[in-house]
Amino acid sequence: MTPVRTRFVASLLAALGASTAAVAQSPYYDDLACRQYAQQAVAPLQAQSSNNQVGSALLGAGLGAALGAAVGGGRGAGIGAASGAIVGTGAGVANAQADSGYIQQQYNAYYYSCMQTRTPAPPQYSAPQGYPAGGYAPQPYGYAPQPYGYR
Numbered sequence: 001m002t003p004v005r006t007r008f009v010a011s012l013l014a015a016l017g018a019s020t021a022a023v024a025q026s027p028y029y030d031d032l033a034c035r036q037y038a039q040q041a042v043a044p045l046q047a048q049s050s051n052n053q054v055g056s057a058l059l060g061a062g063l064g065a066a067l068g069a070a071v072g073g074g075r076g077a078g079i080g081a082a083s084g085a086i087v088g089t090g091a092g093v094a095n096a097q098a099d100s101g102y103i104q105q106q107y108n109a110y111y112y113s114c115m116q117t118r119t120p121a122p123p124q125y126s127a128p129q130g131y132p133a134g135g136y137a138p139q140p141y142g143y144a145p146q147p148y149g150y151r
Contacts (some may be wrong), residue, residue, distance in 0.1 A: 034114035041110045042103050049099035 026032075127133045 030115065030118040034111050034118065037114050038107045038110035042107045045099070045103045045106060049103065052099070 125134075
């Protein structure tokens with residue numbers, strides 16, 4: 001029974017040693033977790049931005065067709081729809097670029113705030129042993145500061 005017990009204990013220790021390596025945290029874990037958090041936070045903004053781009057192209061085409069039909073009849077409606085789609089797409093692209101900058105700012109803010117909560121505070125500065133603390137030196141004896149506005 002002793003050899004079986006020894007083998008069992010040895011295999012248990014080997015398994016325990018192998019499993020603790022997997023428990024060790026990657027140095028990039030915080031970075032990856034914060035990237036994922038920031039991406040999830042801005043995902044609704046990205047979806048809204050792409051919906052706005054498609055909507056502005058469709059709205060431009062509809063307005064162009066209506067205006068073209070009112071001015072030039074059937075052929076004017078086709079020309080108005082095409083030009084409205086082009087103008088609407090251009091407006092959508094301009095808005096998407098502005099949204100892209102805003103979304104990137106929001107992503108950066110979420111990422112930064114997440115990383116700030118995960119990293120320890122830097123150590124506080126203190127003067128080395130035997131040296132005075134930082135700041136201004138005391139004024140010499142008998143020195144009286146001049147009143148404000150004195151010439």
